[in-house]
Amino acid sequence: MKSFRSVLKAACTLVIAGACLTSAYAAPLRVGYWTSGTSLGFGAVLEAQKFFEKQGLQVQFLHFPDVNGPTTALASNAIDLAFGTSLAGAFSLSQQGVPVRMVAATQIVDAEIVVLADSPIHSAGELRGKKVGMSPIGSATTGVGTAVLDGNYGLKLADYRLVAGDEPRLAQFLVQKNVDAAVMRPTTVAQVPDSAQKVRVITTLSDQWKQMTKANTPPYIGVAVMRSEWLKDNPADAAKVLAAMRQALAFGAANPDAVVAILKKAGNMSDEGARFYGDHWTTMNTVSFKSGDIDTLKRTFEVFKAAGTLKGELPADLFYQKPYLDSEAVK
Known part of the structure; x- marks a missing residue:
């Protein structure tokens, strides 16, 4: 009997050790985000303040210089989570049958149509036949931009020349007069030297x-957006992911000076650009997935569809509220 108990005890010890080892070497949550757009600040704060790690999650961040990088990585199973990823790209992924679920809205449209101060253009309706700088096709900002030009002014893509580039490049194009107008975030406009004198906003x-x-x-x-496999394999951790993101949002709102310092280091931003971003944190970032948010997202899909940016129908199971709702109980 003593021998059997000894064997049983040893076996239990091995099982516990094995479980601990498995936990210690569990695959990390692979998080990707675009580092040349609106998600830069939110991602930099998440990384610097280790909000995921504070929830007990192992995490690996992957940075993408291209707006479509996170959606491509989701499609190839190179990442488990993308935040700030293009809404249009997320819709397209789900339509293509990629096993993903949308778990939160994270970035609000915050872009302006700008021209040089001495430009003869004073209305978005005057962009017919002009060169207009925007993010590459696939960007949700460009999806909104092309949709409103069509919906409000009847301007189809064929009616103007879309010049694609990341935002620093778009600012350069505008200043060098390679484009007649550009769609850019206020944070990018603020980084143009003497922007108050050189650049004029015609609309938002x-x-x-x-x-x-x-x-x-x-x-x-x-x-x-999260891969469905990760959600299925880590049901208890999904709420922690959303809780970490909500904590990052609250931190940025309460600590604009810290946001400035983080962005100057992570994004190599000027004092003025980083300060503008810190001051506009809550107008650009959110973490919300209430029923009203989902209604807005569905409506946006219909607008994109009417403008020709997207086709077909949305999968019925794309919107997944449970992690967000569960995160409200996570501290």
């Missing part, structure tokens, strides 16, 4: 969207 995408939809709700352009 938010105002144009509200005019087109006759609604007061601005569209989301960035969302958090």
Whole structure:
């Protein structure tokens, strides 16, 4: 009997050790985000303040210089989570049958149509036949931009020349007069030298969207999307992921000076650009997935579809609220 108990005890010890070892070497959550757009600040704060790690999650961050990088990585199973990823890209992924679920809205449209101060252009309706700088096709900002130009002014893509580039390049194009107008975030505009004297805002995408939809709700352009396999394999951790993101949002709102310091280091931003981002944290970032948010996302899909950016129908199971709702109980 003593021998059997000794063997049983040894076996239990091995099982416990094995479980601990498995936990210690569990595959990390692979998180990807675009580092040349709106998600830069949110991602930099998440990394610097280790909000995922504080929830007990192992995490590996992957950075993508191209707006379509996170969606491509989701499709190839190179990452488990993308936040701030293009809404249009997320819709397209789900339509293609990629096993993903949308778990939160994370970025609000925050872009302006700008021209040089001495430009003869004073309205978005005057962009016919002009060169207009925007993010590459696939960006949700460009999806909104092309939709409002069509919906409010009847301007199809064939009616103007879309010049694609990341935002620093778009600012360069504008200053060098390689484009007649550009769609850029206020944070990028603020980094143009002497922007107050050199650049003029003719409208915002938010105002144009509200005019087109006759609604007061601005569209989301960035969302958090997770691979379905990870959600299935880690049901208890999904809420922790959303809790960490909500904590990062609250931290940025309460600590703009810390956001500035983080962005200057991670994004190599100027003092003025980083300060503008820190001051506008809550107008660019959110972590929300209430029923009203989902209604707005569905409406945005219909607008994209009407403008020809997307086709077909949305999968019925794309929107997955459970992690967000469960995160409300996580501290």
